[in-house]
Amino acid sequence: MWSEHLDVVNVGLAGFGDNIRDAGGSVTTLDWRPPALGDPGTALALARIAGHPEIERANQVAFERYLSAQPVLTDVMPAGEAIPAMAGERLILHSGPPIAWDRMAGPVKGAIAGAIVFEGWAPTPEKAAELAASGEISFSPAHHHGAVGPMAGVISPSMPVWVVRDATSGRLAYSNFNEGLGKVLRFGANGPEVLERLRWMSTELAQALRPAVQRLDGLELKPLIGQALHMGDEVHNRNAAATGLLLKRLLPALIATGPDNAVLSRAAEFITGNDHFFLNVSMAACKAMLDAAAGVPHSSMVTAMARNGVNFGIRVSGTGDRWFQAPANPVDGLFFPGYGVADAAPDLGDSAITETAGLGGFAMAASPAIVKFVGGTPADATAHSRRMREITLGVNPVFTLPALDFGASAAGIDVRSVVDTGIQPVINTGIAHKEAGVGQIGAGVTTAPLPCFTQAVDALADGLGLAAGAAA
Amino acid sequence: MVAVSKGYLVPAADFAGTVHSVFATACNLTVDGRLLTVHDAAAPHTPTSVRVVSWRPRARAGGPARCAGGILTFGEHALDLRALPVWTPPPPPPPAATVPPAITAAREVARIRERHVEARGIPAVPGLAARAESLLEALTGRPRDVPRAVAGLVGLGPGLTPSGDDLLVGALAVLSRAAPGSAFAGSAFPALAYGVRRHAHRTTDVGAHYLRLAAAGHFGEPLVNLVDALVTGAARAAVPALTQAALRVGASSGADGVAGVLLGLRALGSSPDRKAA
Amino acid sequence: MSSIREHRIYPNRYQDSVALMALSAALAELPGVETASVVMGTGANLDNLREAGLGEVDAGPGDLVVAVLGEEEAVARALELADERLAEQPSGDAGDGAVARRTLRTLRQAVEENPAHNLALISVPGPYAAAEALKALRLGLNVMVFSDNVPLDQEIEIKRFAEERDLLVMGPDCGTAIVNGLPLGFANVVRRGRIGVVGASGTGTQEITTRVHQLGEGISQALGTGGHDLSAEVGAISMLRGLRALAADEETDVIVLVSKPPAETVAKTVVEEARTLDVPVVICFLGADPAAFGGDGQGVHFARTLAGSADAAVALARGETPPAESAAPPYDQVRFAPGQRYLRGVFTGGTFCYEAQLLAQDAGIQAASNTPVAGNLALADVRASTGHTILDLGDDAFTQGRPHPMIDPLPRDERLLAEAADPATAVVLFDVVLGYGSADDPISGLLKAIGEANARAGREGRALAFVAHVCGTDDDPQDRSAVVARLREAGVLVAENNAQAAAIAAGMTP
Numbered sequence A: 001m002w003s004e005h006l007d008v009v010n011v012g013l014a015g016f017g018d019n020i021r022d023a024g025g026s027v028t029t030l031d032w033r034p035p036a037l038g039d040p041g042t043a044l045a046l047a048r049i050a051g052h053p054e055i056e057r058a059n060q061v062a063f064e065r066y067l068s069a070q071p072v073l074t075d076v077m078p079a080g081e082a083i084p085a086m087a088g089e090r091l092i093l094h095s096g097p098p099i100a101w102d103r104m105a106g107p108v109k110g111a112i113a114g115a116i117v118f119e120g121w122a123p124t125p126e127k128a129a130e131l132a133a134s135g136e137i138s139f140s141p142a143h144h145h146g147a148v149g150p151m152a153g154v155i156s157p158s159m160p161v162w163v164v165r166d167a168t169s170g171r172l173a174y175s176n177f178n179e180g181l182g183k184v185l186r187f188g189a190n191g192p193e194v195l196e197r198l199r200w201m202s203t204e205l206a207q208a209l210r211p212a213v214q215r216l217d218g219l220e221l222k223p224l225i226g227q228a229l230h231m232g233d234e235v236h237n238r239n240a241a242a243t244g245l246l247l248k249r250l251l252p253a254l255i256a257t258g259p260d261n262a263v264l265s266r267a268a269e270f271i272t273g274n275d276h277f278f279l280n281v282s283m284a285a286c287k288a289m290l291d292a293a294a295g296v297p298h299s300s301m302v303t304a305m306a307r308n309g310v311n312f313g314i315r316v317s318g319t320g321d322r323w324f325q326a327p328a329n330p331v332d333g334l335f336f337p338g339y340g341v342a343d344a345a346p347d348l349g350d351s352a353i354t355e356t357a358g359l360g361g362f363a364m365a366a367s368p369a370i371v372k373f374v375g376g377t378p379a380d381a382t383a384h385s386r387r388m389r390e391i392t393l394g395v396n397p398v399f400t401l402p403a404l405d406f407g408a409s410a411a412g413i414d415v416r417s418v419v420d421t422g423i424q425p426v427i428n429t430g431i432a433h434k435e436a437g438v439g440q441i442g443a444g445v446t447t448a449p450l451p452c453f454t455q456a457v458d459a460l461a462d463g464l465g466l467a468a469g470a471a472a
Numbered sequence B: 001m002v003a004v005s006k007g008y009l010v011p012a013a014d015f016a017g018t019v020h021s022v023f024a025t026a027c028n029l030t031v032d033g034r035l036l037t038v039h040d041a042a043a044p045h046t047p048t049s050v051r052v053v054s055w056r057p058r059a060r061a062g063g064p065a066r067c068a069g070g071i072l073t074f075g076e077h078a079l080d081l082r083a084l085p086v087w088t089p090p091p092p093p094p095p096a097a098t099v100p101p102a103i104t105a106a107r108e109v110a111r112i113r114e115r116h117v118e119a120r121g122i123p124a125v126p127g128l129a130a131r132a133e134s135l136l137e138a139l140t141g142r143p144r145d146v147p148r149a150v151a152g153l154v155g156l157g158p159g160l161t162p163s164g165d166d167l168l169v170g171a172l173a174v175l176s177r178a179a180p181g182s183a184f185a186g187s188a189f190p191a192l193a194y195g196v197r198r199h200a201h202r203t204t205d206v207g208a209h210y211l212r213l214a215a216a217g218h219f220g221e222p223l224v225n226l227v228d229a230l231v232t233g234a235a236r237a238a239v240p241a242l243t244q245a246a247l248r249v250g251a252s253s254g255a256d257g258v259a260g261v262l263l264g265l266r267a268l269g270s271s272p273d274r275k276a277a
Numbered sequence C: 001m002s003s004i005r006e007h008r009i010y011p012n013r014y015q016d017s018v019a020l021m022a023l024s025a026a027l028a029e030l031p032g033v034e035t036a037s038v039v040m041g042t043g044a045n046l047d048n049l050r051e052a053g054l055g056e057v058d059a060g061p062g063d064l065v066v067a068v069l070g071e072e073e074a075v076a077r078a079l080e081l082a083d084e085r086l087a088e089q090p091s092g093d094a095g096d097g098a099v100a101r102r103t104l105r106t107l108r109q110a111v112e113e114n115p116a117h118n119l120a121l122i123s124v125p126g127p128y129a130a131a132e133a134l135k136a137l138r139l140g141l142n143v144m145v146f147s148d149n150v151p152l153d154q155e156i157e158i159k160r161f162a163e164e165r166d167l168l169v170m171g172p173d174c175g176t177a178i179v180n181g182l183p184l185g186f187a188n189v190v191r192r193g194r195i196g197v198v199g200a201s202g203t204g205t206q207e208i209t210t211r212v213h214q215l216g217e218g219i220s221q222a223l224g225t226g227g228h229d230l231s232a233e234v235g236a237i238s239m240l241r242g243l244r245a246l247a248a249d250e251e252t253d254v255i256v257l258v259s260k261p262p263a264e265t266v267a268k269t270v271v272e273e274a275r276t277l278d279v280p281v282v283i284c285f286l287g288a289d290p291a292a293f294g295g296d297g298q299g300v301h302f303a304r305t306l307a308g309s310a311d312a313a314v315a316l317a318r319g320e321t322p323p324a325e326s327a328a329p330p331y332d333q334v335r336f337a338p339g340q341r342y343l344r345g346v347f348t349g350g351t352f353c354y355e356a357q358l359l360a361q362d363a364g365i366q367a368a369s370n371t372p373v374a375g376n377l378a379l380a381d382v383r384a385s386t387g388h389t390i391l392d393l394g395d396d397a398f399t400q401g402r403p404h405p406m407i408d409p410l411p412r413d414e415r416l417l418a419e420a421a422d423p424a425t426a427v428v429l430f431d432v433v434l435g436y437g438s439a440d441d442p443i444s445g446l447l448k449a450i451g452e453a454n455a456r457a458g459r460e461g462r463a464l465a466f467v468a469h470v471c472g473t474d475d476d477p478q479d480r481s482a483v484v485a486r487l488r489e490a491g492v493l494v495a496e497n498n499a500q501a502a503a504i505a506a507g508m509t510p
Helices: A014-022 A040-049 A053-068 A106-119 A125-134 A192-216 A221-229 A240-256 A261-272 A279-293 A360-366 A368-374 A378-391 A415-421 A450-463 B100-120 B128-140 B143-153 B163-181 B183-202 B205-215 B221-232 B236-247 B253-269 B272-276 C017-029 C043-051 C072-087 C107-113 C126-138 C152-165 C202-214 C237-248 C264-275 C306-317 C350-362 C410-421 C444-459 C480-489 C498-508
Strands: A007-011 A026-029 A071-078 A091-094 A138-141 A160-166 A172-176 A302-308 A311-316 A324-327 A332-335 A392-401 A407-413 A426-432 A440-447 B002-007 B015-022 B026-031 B034-040 B049-053 B064-068 B071-074 B077-080 C004-011 C033-040 C063-070 C119-122 C142-145 C176-179 C182-185 C192-199 C219-224 C254-259 C281-285 C300-302 C342-347 C389-392 C425-433 C465-471 C493-495
Touching (some): A007 A014, A007 C107, A007 C126, A040 A415, A040 A450, A053 A279, A053 A392, A053 A407, A053 B002, A071 A192, A071 A221, A071 A279, A091 A106, A106 A125, A160 A192, A160 A279, A240 A261, A332 A368, A360 A407, A360 A426, A368 A378, A378 A392, A378 A415, A378 A426, A392 B049, A407 A415, A415 A450, B002 B077, B026 B064, B034 B205, B100 B221, B100 B236, B100 B253, B128 B143, B128 B253, B143 B163, B143 C043, B221 B253, C004 C072, C017 C072, C033 C043, C043 C063, C063 C072, C107 C126, C119 C126, C119 C182, C126 C142, C126 C152, C142 C152, C152 C237, C192 C306, C202 C219, C202 C254, C202 C306, C202 C350, C202 C465, C219 C237, C237 C254, C254 C306, C264 C281, C281 C306, C306 C498, C342 C350, C342 C498, C350 C389, C410 C425, C425 C444, C425 C498, C465 C498, C480 C493
Parallel strands (some): A007 A026, A007 C119, A091 A138, C119 C142, C192 C219, C254 C281, C281 C300, C342 C389, C342 C425, C465 C493
Antiparallel strands (some): A071 A160, A160 A172, A302 A311, A392 A407, A426 A440, B015 B064, B026 B034, B064 B071, B071 B077, C033 C063, C176 C182
16 A cells, blocks of 8 residues: 555544645545444444445345346236235235234224225224224235235225236236325225225226236336336326326227227226326336345345335345334425325325335436425435435436436435435325325325334344344 | 446456456456456447446456456456346348448438537547548558558547547448448458558557457447448438437547548448449 | 746546546646647657647557646646646546536445545544444555544454455554555654654654654654554554564665553564564563563664654664663753642643653652553542642543543643642643644643743742653644744743653652
8 A cells, every 4th residue: 555645535523634635635524424323333233234245246136136127017806816815815905014903094094994894894984993903804014915005005805906027037016006086095085985986996997907908918017117207207106107108008908808988988087087097007016126126135125115104114135024114204295285294194105115116206307297296396306316326226227317317217225325324215205194084185205214224234234143242 | 236238249258357447437447458348338338348237436447357257356346247138239231232321321420420529519639630531542542551541540639549549440330331232341441450450559558459349340339330320221210319329439439430430431432332333 | 938848647547538638728728838738648649749849758558648838837837737637536427417516425435436545534433433444444445543432342353354355454542643644643744754653652653753753764654553452352463464564665664663561462472573574673662671572682672762762763774773762861950949849740642641650750750640650550539639640631531522632732731730830749741742633723822821830839939840842843734843942932841852851850850
């Protein structure tokens, strides 16, 4: 080193950096702050796994699997048929990490009660709630079954699901149908008109869509999403373009499979009337890409971010099925007229799977329209998209952002980078009313809470025998 | 970061070398006197490049680089090259029925290039244009003067790959890809390649590497695509986009390369083939 | 005015053409510059330079050439500008347009931004310091950890990790270093030269490097190991490494090792290692008996004091025999009042306090201290001096939650005033440490305190002796000569070095 020009990174007292500069040296002074929320144990664990060759190798594998996944929309079928664990069982899936009935948030309870009545397991939502509390019904996170759902994310056996297949690995992912805005089950509404719509969706709509989707013979979703990004969607909070693109493919197939005109007209009206129709397809595609990256031992790549209305949870490729949870962060956003922070339910839903896959908030630069909706400027949006590159393993070259000169969207969140930089993954989200059934009352931007990531770092270090207590 | 593809001349066997130079989104490695470029996937293929996504080079010039068992390591990076898709250029296109389409398209290419040079504010290299004219005259009239004309261009201009080098590569691309269908190109390419091989040592390492590849008929993806479209007259509608892609290479290399393509086309156009047609 | 032409060659420096053309244009636009060109040194380009009147340049195709023709001053300015601009990072982040400046929070980001970084200077709070050090090492950086309060097991972990990677770790608790001429942490401005220092003691290293400078020689490298390196647990990992590194360094002709007394087995290992080297090694283990390690010979010379080790190193570097370590020079004795009996030392430098205690012992003075050497007494209450007392105000007992007195000398000034007000005090001994990191003005408050103390003593019929030593050089930002002159003007007896100051103070004490 004696022959080299000394080039110093100054970590700590800024004065030392100034002195080096005064003396004619080269120095970069960091804007340092304690990593890992100031926990020295986790900071040390993080340092031990930073750049660790085992993790670097694992991340390379996981990220490559994520990149090479090819989600393809292949089918529509009832959840009970698609998801083996649901067949013939009184099992209801919900969003986010596991949670017991008595701790569930209002909108989730409302949605579950609605699903129980919809299945015919109870006559009224009140009776349904009693049944749910009795332990007669099983609950499980959708994520545990390859499925995802927005907001309450409630999926019961008779509900139709999109089936998305990763053509590379053959793995399947599912999501329910989007019901539109207003009084809908995913916001906890369970009145007669909600159940009526669900019944129609599970019968007439699903029966019409199934042959049409099959007729498309595998609709590749990554190119469709990439195209939607160039048309102003970030495919989480804005799906107007993607819904149009999907419809463009579906409509000829629908017509060709020949349902009667009245059915066709109702189906077309329903789809065209809901700009979020594609959201659930986008989520299933993201789930397929991320499940491809899951289960690589020691990998620090995040494979799921999801909220159950109480806690925010993440899953990491190298730590198996574990959830790392913390209370959800508040949402910084705009409320519809007549509503305010006091009315808001905690952040909810599996839809942050889109951010996990490099879309949504990570791709916000693509979507000037959403920026206005969530309260911000286009400059904020590009700054968000750029900042996310600091915490990801890489970018997804298929998802390019015009506002970043067609630079690719950041993807593959590395828990180590989150904990080291303190930069929290940004999430575009809708805001649900805390009371079941009122529906969406706003939208905004939130972040994934840091404690989830510090726990994951501790767990990864533990997996290598490098946790803070261990002698290295 | 992950490697996503590699060029067809990236060695498959184990090798050892050193890091030659490090840029914002690319690293050059020296391997057995040849150069291997690891660059962002945003940039197109060269015969000897490995494209990677999501990276900032973390390596120091002079540090070791090695490839063992298909894993390329240098600086902080480890890249798995084993199951990578390999970019291979298509074989030279079959002879076009006539040459004129190339000549008419050349006007459009020149216009796009001028706009690009203006928009990017790329200054002219003193002496480049005059020496390019000398090369054109030698190619079309006095083959024995070709090496001397080449000598005037090799290494001329600032930068990693001096402008003169890029221009020669562009001209070689046209002559090489047109050779199957043009007797003129068939004889002009070896003459130019000979001159280039003889003088390649007079430029930068990186410039010499691409000159030697070009003299052996190897070119980067955007140049191959553009030249093939031009010399076959096929895909006329794609010419503007292909020109843009070729111009986007490097800081000013693209513009110089396209200038070389235009020079090559002019050589073809004023050749006896053209007159016969 | 006549024109001159000059050029500079940067081997193996690569930048894109547009950047170089822009630079050429910027240079040519400077007033007084006639022509300027920045190109790779290919034959074609060199011909062009000649034709443009920029002269004959002997460069190869891999060299970047900056050539300028113009008025002398303008040419110098142009070359300087070129130097700056070429040192900047290449900007062209293809495909991402104008990149907003990143906020650099982490070491990884800093290295991504500029891979040329090769040393991390870490001064974060102790509990986080080892983590930052590990991250830096993983990124291939050498490390200096200024932070203290780093757990010993973590110190061992980072030092072993660095060994595996062939990297240098200085610290934790490493206050000073001079690497490739750059002052790191608390360090003085000394000329570059052929004497290398490896110090487990910060102020000890500062004393040696400044004295080497004062004697006309210079420092090749001054490496710190941190205060715990020579403990039995750490086993001198850093000192052994530093020793070998300096022995292999062609610029280093003599090595000085300095430490408070090391663990005995560790000291033996270090001495044995030193005896195997081709370079002479001066060893200063303060308070240790050289006989325990075999004494002088086989390329090793033991010194008893910090100044003595600098003297010995300078002599060896000049091919001379190390001089005998000198006793106190002559001084004017002060007439104390009856009852004035005690020596009171008020130090900011821990090693100065340590050395002063040892030299006072030589003169038969057993002092109390918050950091007592063997044979001295621990002070029951660090706020109240009893009998002869020699204090280290930089010790944890005084610095909890406040800056070190070398940075903020106020606590030292207050304590000095308190000691001087004690009717039993005869001699007040202190140090002033200059250099980067230390207070910009370390003595204005001190002189005021001395003035007040003398006035009060005068009123009470006492006479005080103030004895001091200033650690620094004339090239330090605070200028040692100026500081010494002001102290002498205030009646302070300023010795040449800490050992002399301590010997004089002990000798004066009734």
